[in-house]
Amino acid sequence: MSDELTRAQAIMVSKEHPRYASLILRNKLVEGYQRGIASAHGLIAHGRGEAFDYLLGEQTSESACNATKVACAHLLTARCAVLSVNGNTATLVPDEIAELQEIIGIAVEINLFHPSAQRTKRIADHLRDHGVANVLTGFDFVKLAHIASDRANVDKKGIFKADVVFAPLEDGDRAQVLTELGKTVMTVDLNPLSRTAVTSTVTIVDEVTRALKNLVSLADHVGSDGQRKELNLLKASFDNQENLKASYAIMLKQLRDLSR
């Protein structure tokens, strides 16, 4: 079916389209699917995110920016921080993952909702091609209780031993279980009402490429300009539920404005 997809991409990338940036991302994800990195369900999940991003005005909010700062503080002060990567994240932000690893030294673990050995290998190769080192693939895993999906299998050297788990585009079940295990769970989720958003310790309600770019930029500058103290203060006073409310408010306002 490559004929359809090639044609689709040729049509969609028109700079005049009111939602150009969103369409570019969409094409990137379709390409990731064609390459066997993203899953079919991942495409649908991306669509859900698009709808919520539309209601957020397709831009990073102040509350998302705050959550990103707090996430950065957690990463910088973690005993062992692990970034959990799925197909969509690997497709959309491989360079940012490599940069974050270089700056913070975060471990990277591939953990898929719809796993297969082939897809895990393709994702690992893709991440390595983009400069990510030491990709954990759950070869030596522990099975967490109370998670129905294969995301229960976590790497012994990764999520299992981490105190801070950064899992963009997470699923609700696991976010809750990891939090109950006493881990600090941080996520990127465009739906502020999702179980993932509500049960995580820190939820960045933002589109994942915007969020990761901001996080890399923050991590890159924090040492040099003394922002570290400010980030730690933010971390101490951060209330995830309160912060999520700001996203609801934006969506409500946007819906009201658009419906006029």
Next chain:
Amino acid sequence: MSDELTRAQAIMVSKEHPRYASLILRNKLVEGYQRGIASAHGLIAHGRGEAFDYLLGEQTSESACNATKVACAHLLTARCAVLSVNGNTATLVPDEIAELQEIIGIAVEINLFHPSAQRTKRIADHLRDHGVANVLTGFDFVKLAHIASDRANVDKKGIFKADVVFAPLEDGDRAQVLTELGKTVMTVDLNPLSRTAVTSTVTIVDEVTRALKNLVSLADHVGSDGQRKELNLLKASFDNQENLKASYAIMLKQLRDLSR
């Protein structure tokens, strides 16, 4: 990648899941994609719909029900009604398309945003397998002006000569152009804020399988129980913009309730 998808389906179909019905639909669409009927972009579009349906409470609203009645009245009184079918519609409601054709005698035209001869043929075969007769495939087409995509190509015996075009899951560009050509354009769109929703003559803000089942049921009973007069009255007094406002209101309320 069939190993991943088979596994995905086995995981997802758990009756305990709070969003079981939505997951069943999602699997059906992934299967449609695997069979080359739906497109990769169609999967993403479905995900967008899911998010809006979530905000609509995943049920048919009174305003959606009204729009469906008005759509039924238009179909029953049309000189030439054509149902425009894309990959997602063909995947999700082939039986309902066949039933609607049998009851109303509506023409069925395959019209794709991301067309290919192979996919059109697969969709035509799929529709015929489900009992749809005389599938128009745009073999003898006219190109409508002011539409950037290949959806501009409409069948001479179908959309081109129709006075009433029923195009579920339509794109905004074409809805507008068809309306400007003086046609009655009816759509099913879960996003009440989309260009399609706003520019169509009748917009059913509902999930496409629920909407088509309701439409078939209405069309099937309208002759026998004298509802025809009521439908025509509804048609005469229908205001699409006013009706859309009811959907915005539901979404606003749902967001407010969920965010508490």
